[in-house]
Amino acid sequence: MGDYQLTHLKELESEAIYVLREVAAQFERPVLLFSGGKDSIVLVHLSVKAFYPARIPFPLLHIDTGHNFSETLVFRDGLAKSVSAQLLVGSVQDSIDTGRAMEEKGINASRNVLQTVTLLDAIEKNKFDAAIGGARRDEEKARAKERFFSHRDEFGQWDPKNQRPELWYMFNGKKRMGEHFRVFPISNWTEMDVWQYILAENIELPSIYFTHERNVFYRDGVWLAEAPFMEMKPTEKIEYKRVRCRTVGDISCTGLTLSTADTVEEIIREIAATRVTERGGRYDDKRSEAAMEDRKKEGYF
Amino acid sequence: MELLRFTTAGSVDDGKSTLIGRLLYDSKSIFEDQLDAVRRASVQKGSEYLNLALFTDGLRAEREQGITIDVAYRYFATPQRKFIIADTPGHIQYTRNMVTGASTANAAIVLIDARNGVIEQTHRHTFLASLLGIPHIIVCINKMDLMDYREDVYTRILNDFQDFANHVFPDQDMRFIPISALKGDNVVKPSENMPWYVRGTLLHHLETIPISQDHDLVHPRFPVQYVIRPESDEFHDYRGYAGRVAGGFFHPGDKIIVLPSRLESEIESVDAYNTALSEAHPPMSVTLTLKDDVDISRGDMIAGANDIPQESCNIDAMICWMNPRPMQLQGKYALKHTTQDVRCLIQEISYVLNISTLNEIKDKKALQMNEIARIRLRTTKPLFFDPYKTNRITGSLILIDESTNETVAAGMIL
Secondary structure (H helix, E strand, O other), X not given: OOOOOOOHHHHHHHHHHHHHHHHHHHOOOEEEEOOOOHHHHHHHHHHHHHHOXXXXXXXXXXXXXXXXXXXXXXXXXXXXXXXXXXXXXXXXXXXXXOOOOOOOOOOOOOOOOOHHHHHHHHHHHHOOOEEEOOOOOOOOHHHHHOXXXXXXXXXXXXXXXXXXXXXXXXXXXXXXXXXXXEEOOOOOOOHXXXXXXXXXXXXXXXXXXOOEEEEEEEEOOEEEEOOXXXXXXXXXXXXXXXXXXXXXXXXXXXXXXXXXXXXXHHHHHHHHHOOOOHHXXXXXXXXXXXXXHHHHHHOOO | OEEEEEEEEOOOOXXXXXXXXXXXXXXXXXXXXXXXXXXXXXXXXXXXXXXXXXXXOOOHHHHHHOOOOOOEEEEEEOOOEEEEEEEOOOOHHXXXXXXXXXXXXXXXXXXXXXXXXXXXXXXXXXXXXXXXXXXXXXXXXXXXXXXXXXXXXXXXXXHHHHHHHHHHOOOOEEEEXXXXXXXXXXXXXXXXXXXXXXXXXXXXXXXXXOOOOOOOOOOXXXXXXXXXXXXXXXXXXXXXXXXXXOEOOEOOOOEEEEEOOOOEEEEEEEEEOOEEEOOEOOXXXXXXXXXXXXXXXXXXXXXXXXXXXXXXXXXEEEEEEOOOOOEEOOOXXXXXEOOEEEEEEEEEEEXXXXXXXXXXXOOOOEEOOOOEEEEEEEEEEEEEEOOOOOOOOOOEEEEEEOOOOEEEEEEEEO
């Protein structure tokens, strides 16, 4: 390596901190979308670093489908407290109860898509003008085209043909009333970068990322967790397996990997040898070829 | 491990998407489920073989039309380096996307179809790469398999290219590689069909190009991005200036000057989170504290006391116009430069550049989308800048149309 050259992790970290500070500087009411997954946990860690020794200048918002792994919720509460951040929770159940969203029925029912309604309502209610998320461009085809600062119109919608060019590192966050931005500070991080960073910085994660035993069943190439609200086909059988979550959606859409990895180093070794992408285990993405793109057009993360 | 960002430029039929697919595939960066998805899509499209280009086309419209219409970022790593590819379209109507991807790139791959040689688009893309200050250009002469892998074809194209290039950027670092993205020659694996070429595969060049000098390491420049004031009991009087080092080095004890106030002070500390550093350089994000209690806000610049940037309201710049609404002489726009926001007036269009001939066309009163021109503009407050060729951060600016909030131009200060 040459002199005065940062490692890739240090450079990515510097870029993410720069983006977070830009959000705090350009917007009046930013919020950090916290899913409980490793990417949003890394974002909180980066936010602490960006604004130290002051507190994080924005609250955390969790869109709770009601179908979360309990470990994720416990972890969420603990993390918010430890960084002295305000935690807001948007409830998909409330959206269903008030008629704002319709519960899906059937074998492949999930509240994943309903999160969009709850999210947009929370943004409007709190008048957030920027929502920071942990999405990365390597995750999925429709995300490969995202900007750091992604403009959403007054309906929360994303028009891929109309995103502003991002030149050098100058972000144009100008908008009309009622519009907002989604900002993605770890856009250039890959799954492996995130895990290497977690290891290097010794970041704590919810236990479901590590091996544990659970009742699961096999469907369409992924193992899903058994839960009261999960409808199973007659041919599907419950088995008790050692699994871990590679990526965390809620229970209905998180594919679990058979694994005995119980440290971050072992997880990294497994991922390096793996043959399936991270989101390959996400059941929500399998629903169609352009699933993510369609959700984004409607205002998803 | 270092990080290298590169762009790919070439017209839609030059095989650019196939090249990226080949890079990812041969370096074993493609996962099983992605491979399955592309196999299925290849069959659906009527392909007999695995269509490598389909790894990179993402949006519905693109997959349907079979072309790339936006910048797509792809990631892969070898044991040597982590790479970010800004895959950009070749169509002239998407110049704005190419400029976007190119603005932070260390290297540009310019693709030439061996059957056609150097064409207008080659000129345009190469010129843009140089204009955007990309330090390293790698010219890949593709589809050598269709020209029987002949050395004379490669040599002729190389000479044609250099005739053009020597006018525009005589000191540019350029390399020329004969490849076949479709068959895999010289992309990741050395070609057995071209024994006359011994200068290394594309991946070898990407892994070994020296990039540590690509930042400006000479002139200390720190645009203040955000002021950190905890006002807590523990850090009651702490006032830190957060930002990313844009040039040069900063150490505790350095004498600095704040612009525009011109107040002088000394650096008290250079902090990264809870660690006090002995040195910071680009592109580190740090927080500076100063010995004196001076009033600094976002948009100000902290510079070396003996190395002050240029200061002016009259700016001479090369710009690329990026909007369907043409730029008007005497038009007023918002302008962003580092962390500063000002407004400006377009005073003069010195000339519009014909990128193919490099002729300067005078007496134009407006700029159309994708045109490159030299202009003069006047700002409401002075900018503190360096020439773009010295520092890509303090030498760049963007223009914003306030009625639509769109970013309408990229500018490089002369």
